[in-house]
Amino acid sequence: MTGHRLPAGGLVDRARPIPFRFDGRPLTGLAGDTLASALLANGVSVVGRSFKYHRPRGLLGAGQEEPNALMEIGTGARREPNVKATTVELHAGLEAASQNRWPSLRFDLMAVNGLMKPVFAAGFYYKTFMWPARFWETVYEPLIRRAAGLGRASGLPDPDRDAHATLHCDLLVVGAGPAGLMAALAAGRAGARVVLAEEDVRLGGRLLAEKVSLDDADGPAFAATVAAELAALPTVTVLTRTGVSSVHDGGLWLALERHAGPDGGPATAGPRHTLWTIVARRAVAAAGAVERPLVFAGNDRPGVMLAGAVSTYLHRHAVAAGRRAVVATATDAGWVLARDLLAAGVSVAAVVDTRQAAPTGFEAVAAATRVVTGAALAGTRGRPALTGVDVVADSRTIRLDADLLAVSGGFNPSIQLMSHLGDRPAYDPALGAYRMAGPVAGIRAAGAANGAYDLAACLRDGAAAAQAALADLGLTAALPDLPATDPTPVGAAAAYWTPKAPGKASAAFVDLQHDVTAADVTLAHQEGYRSAEHLKRYTTLGMATDQGRTATVDGLAIMAALTGRSLAETGAPIARPPVVPLPIGALAGPRRGAAFRPVRLTPVHGFAEERKAVFLDSGAWKRPQWYPLPGETDWLTTVNREVAAVRAGVGVTDVSTLGKIEIEGPDAGAFLDKVYANRPSRIPVGRSRYGLMLREDGFVLDDGTVTRFSETRFLASVSTAHAAAVYRHMLFCRQVLWPSLDVSVVAVSDAWAQLAIAGPLSPAVVAALLDDGRPITAETFPPMAAAELTVLGGVKARLAAVSFSGERAFELAVPASVGDRLIRQVMAVGAPHGIVAYGTEAMGVMRVEKGHPAAAELNGQTTAHDLGLHRLLARDKDHVGRVLSARPGLTDPGRPRLVGLKPVDPAARLRAGAHVIPAGASATAANDQGWISSAVWSPTLGHAIALAFVTHGPDRMGETVRAWDGIRGTDIPVVIVPPAFVDPEGARVRV
Amino acid sequence: MLIPCPFCGPRDLGEFSVLGAARARPVVAVADLDGEAAVAAFAAYVYERENPAGPQAEHWFHGAGCQHWLTVVRDTRTHAILSVTSAGTDEAAQSLEAAQGAAPEAAP
Incomplete structure (x- = not known):
């Protein structure tokens, strides 16, 4: 196969030579070349090695259908693997490397696989590499990975950026060949919003790849005229270098646009790709058709090419794919190619037709070359590239010398996109191909994709498809005047x-x-x-x-x-997305690094940062986990100090992340009685109460406090983790379950900064913060009291005497914008009392010491009975979860229920996740009686403590059991105790 | 995929979250809340699903939009959206009934 550039013709700029490298070899092409056409023009015949057998392979096609010419393009971090050379615009400095060969393309040691063909036969994945099992990781997988050898990822961070963008249109036209151009023109002239997406750098499709005449113009000239009009139409958007990749429900399409610099190379500024989401009311799929090769022995030898691809290289790139061609065809298209090759001065050794008779209209070709009809291909010769073809006709073998074998076995309409929504193409015997019979989800095939191979029919079909699509939308489009064309020879037989x-x-x-x-x-x-x-x-x-x-x-x-x-x-299999390869980077687009997902910062984040707090990711939130002081190198030291400071004096922590939901209206109390399992309607004005929410299946959804500020106005505080879900649930209750209740529900979580001020000295600190100077004592503001008041000189605030730590404590909320001022004021007025800032870890230690359930206990699998909260359940009203929470299976005392655990050895360390096993029993699933949900070191008690769910737990106080942890290999004797370790009587909260 | 929200217009699927099949919560008198009939009705409400191949009424939440719960009638075979109404309204109740009427018989 000795491809070479022809002296004239083509859509290449002979004044602009382009230097590039292939496997390190310096070569030169022309502006307008693809990498494939430039390689062909340089006489390169072997472009890669095959996947399993490492056989040398040459170019087969000229576009996305190319199976062989996969390349690594670019170098360093910009090296992109598995790129089809047929889709790469040639540009200066292009570095291309063949794949799947070692050590070199010409001499590939892995070609020995070709001798092992039986090993790689159909189903080899399922047969050859099955046993012995231990061979999988050590032998088979490394072998497959090395042998499979598609391109290598760069392994480096991607230096480029990809964009995401959206377009809306009445009509999306996929493909700008003759049918697509006419569709876009008809719709654009009618004033419809049109998006025309073309994978190629220029419009025209097969008009650029065949010798045709349209009125007085040739294909490229006609395409240029239409392109110019489309560019001038105000409602038409033309996207070139844009491959449409997939269709999704509701008329949503994905398309990848490659941004190029002025010479067709990668863009030097701005994004590298744009991944377009195109929302189209209707679509015309004019993606053309792909030629079928012929299947015969030796059909993979470099030099065997699709006839249509040879035509593309000839007409568009002025490259002859060989010096002496044999055309083997079952279609008239093969004869057209033979005619064009002869006209370009390329020797044609023979036209071999599988049909019994040569088609009419090609008498000149028959006169100029040998014609063999009723023939079959028996084999090919040449190493590595083609030197000869063996043909069988009338039981005789004819040996032909050739360096190019152009094959044409018929055409397959490109309808992959139309089966993305699950529709299966059907075989059309008249066409000899699978096609999509009618419109699918508003998508119409047009042109060659619809089996219209004759140029005039193709042009008409495109315009008619657009007209019909617009008629669906109530828009009228006139058919453009179509140019006069010569009839296209479209005869074909199955081969x-x-x-x-x-x-x-x-x-x-x-x-x-x-x-x-x-x-x-x-x-x-x-x-x-x-x-x-x-x-x-x-x-x-x-x-x-x-x-x-x-x-x-x-x-x-x-x-x-x-x-x-x-x-x-x-039948045919259904095609699946993506039709054109999508780089993972384009799918990620701008969502990478810090922009991967939003980060939520509380209003007092800056304060915590200044104090070098260590932050915990809690959902999207950054929460201060602890505040190390200079000299503290161990987090446990810091946390122990923070806990001790709160229990002995006073501390402040940021609880802004708690969900805050306002419920207001005449029926607010009745509404809350539906949502909560207890009775918020009985909360007095100016008081808070603990509230428990169930799911309809009877399990616990969430807990928190409910505060009543007036007869008709409540504030629900819900957990950080469940804030969004509980709000959605409340809206469901309000809008769907009890729409007749006169109440409004609004989430105000982000509107308020909220601080918890806890410890025996907290009343003095709180009192110093209030504008009205009211005293804060056990009598004037007892536990669970609540009020709306002002702080910081007129800033509205909400104060509630609620405690999570077991200490006398308050939660104070102010508008988010003044949160930072508030915490600085708290630290200032608290300084004389030795106030500390504490984080979520100390908060967690104190709530475990106090036996309060949190996220680890409210895990969606626990019931009010499990948590010891069943006395809260109201029996005399309907509420979410009321009926199913009473099922025997949810109230069974044999269920794992909440208890405390402490180790027999005070020095032992407990960890969440350990299983609870009876003493003396073996660690088997049958003996599994529960699990540790939360475990901490209690600085107050000086030993580890844990909350756990244990079968019949509350009835087993004092029993010694095993905390068995198979993952960490620990087995610790522990004693079952009540979950409230510190101050079980609750005296400390009332100081 | 676009969902035509009756309050916001056609919006991207990503703005919504789905709860599942839309069904009417059982109404039980307070005195009967502990009866077997109540448990059976709520068990069916919570756990049993028709799973039709065809139109199904579902509850969707437009969380990144108007924050309305919507009753969406959707064909489970094609994902075609047949109607969208504000949940909890009479209109939604009618679309729910219509969808149940249109559901084909379950295969034996």
Whole structure:
């Protein structure tokens, strides 16, 4: 195969040579080349090695259908693997490297795999690498990974950025070939909002790749005229270098635009790609058709190419793919190519037609070259590239010398996008191909994608599809005047591999990219695989990056021949997204690094940062976990100090993350009685109460305090973790379950900064903060009292005497904007009392010491009975979870129920997650009686403590059991005790 | 996928969250809350699902929009959205009934 540049013609700029490198070799192409056409122009015949057998491979196609020419493009962090050379615009300095070869493309040691073909036959993933099991990690997987050898990722951080953007339109036109151009023109002239997406750098499709005339213009000139009008239409958006990748429900499409610099190389500024979300009311899928290769022994030798691709290189790039061609065809398209090759001065050794008679209209071709009809291809010669073709006709073998074999086995409409929503294409015997019969979800196939291969029919079909799509929307579009064209020869016959075909089936490749042969399909059939989907998965036929564009139908035809069924009965597999490869970086787009997801900071975050707090990720929140002082190197030292300071004096912590929901209206109390399992309606004005919420299945949803500020106005405080879910639940109760209640529910979580001030000295600190100077004593502001008042000189505030630590404590909330001022004021007025700032860890220690359940206990699997909260449950009203919470299974005392645990050895350390096993029993699932949900070191008691759920727990006080942790390998004797370790009488909260 | 919110217009799926099939919560007199009939009714309400191949009324929450709960009638075979109404309204109750009437018989 000796490709070379022709002296004239093509859409290349001969004044602009472009230097590039392939496998380190300096080469030169022309502006307007693809990497593939430039390689071909330089006489490069072997562009890669195959996936399994490492056979040398050359170019087969000229676009997304290319199975062989996968390249690594670029260097360093910008190296992109598995790029089809046929889709890369040539640009100065382009570095391309072939893949899947070691040590070099010409001499590949892995080609020895070709001798082991039986090992890699159909289903080899499922057979060869099955046993022994221990071989999987040590032998098979490394072998497969090295041998499979598709390109290498750079392994470096991506230096480029990708953008996400959205477009809305009435009509999306996919593909700017003749049908797509006419569709966009008809709709654009009618004033519809049109998006025309074309993968190529310029509009025209096959108009750029074939010798046609439209009125007085050739294909490229006609395409340029239409492109100019489209650019001037105000409602038309034309996206070039944009591949449409997938369709989703509701008319939503994804398309990838590649941004290029002025010379077609990667963009030097701005994003590298834009991933477009296109919301289209209707669509015309004018993605063209892909030529089918012929399946015969030796059909993978470099030099065997699709006739249409040879035509593309000839007309668009002025590159002859060889010096002496054989055209093997089942279609008239092959004859058109022979005509064009002869006209370009390329020698054509023969036209080999599988049909019995040559088509009419090609008498000049027949006169200029040898014609063999009723023929089959028996084999190819040449190493590594093609030097000859063997043809069988009339039982005679004819040996032909050639460096190019152009094959044409018919066409497959490109309708992958139309099956993304689950619709399956049907076989059309008249067309000899699978197609989508009618519109699917507002998408119409048009042009070659709809089987309209004649140019005039194709143009008309595109315009008509747009007209029909706009009619759906109540818009009227006129058909543009269509240019006069010569009739396109579209005769074709079925030409599939059959079991009687000459040559070895194991050398007749169906899927070139995955190295699936006719023998593999035959084996799959012998092993009982019949359906299109099973054939695909068992042999991996059509599962490579070319999505089986050139392979699937040939494979199905073999299966049909073997089973004696028609192609219609065999059926086609459904195509799945993405139609064009999407880089992972483009899917991530701007959502990377710090922008991966939002971060929520509380209004007092800056204060905590200044004090070098260590932050804990709690959902999207950053919460101060502890505040180390200079010299404190161990977090436990810090936390112990913070706990001791609160229990002995006073501390302040940020509780702004708690969910805050206001409930207001005449029916506010009645509403809360529906949402909570106890009776918030009985809370006096100016008081808070503990509240418990259930799910409808009877398990605990959340807990917190409810505060009543007036007859009709309540504030619910809910846990940080459940804040969003509880608010959604309350809205569901309000809008869906009890819509007749006159009440409004508003989440105000982010509107308030909230501080907890805890410890025996907290009343003095709180009193010093209040504008009205009211005394804060056990009598004037007892535990669970609440008030709206002002602080900081007129700033409205909410004060509630609620405690999570077991100490006398207050929660004070101010508008978020003054949270920072408030905590600084708290520290200032608290300084004489030795106030400390404490974090979530100390808060957690104190709540475990006090036996308060938190997220680890309210895990969605526990009931009010489990938590010892069953006395709160109101029996005389309906509320969410009322009926099912009373089920015997949820109130069974044998369920694991909340208790405290302390180690027999005061020095032992407890950890959450340990199983509770009876003393003397073996650590088996049958003896599992519960688990530790929370465990901390209690500085107050000087030993570890834990909250746990234990079967019959409250009835087993004083019993010694095992805390067994199989993961960490610990087994610690512990004693069951009441969950309130510190101040069980609750005296401290009343000081 | 777009959901036509009756308050906000067509909005992206990502703004919504789904609860599941829309069904009417049992109404039980307070005196009967501990009866077997109440438990059976609530157990069916919480646990039993028709799972139809066809139209199904569902509750969706427009959390990143108007924060309304919506009754969405959706064809589970095609994801086509047949109607969207504000949940808890008479209109939503009617669409719920219509969807249940339109559901094909379950396969034997």
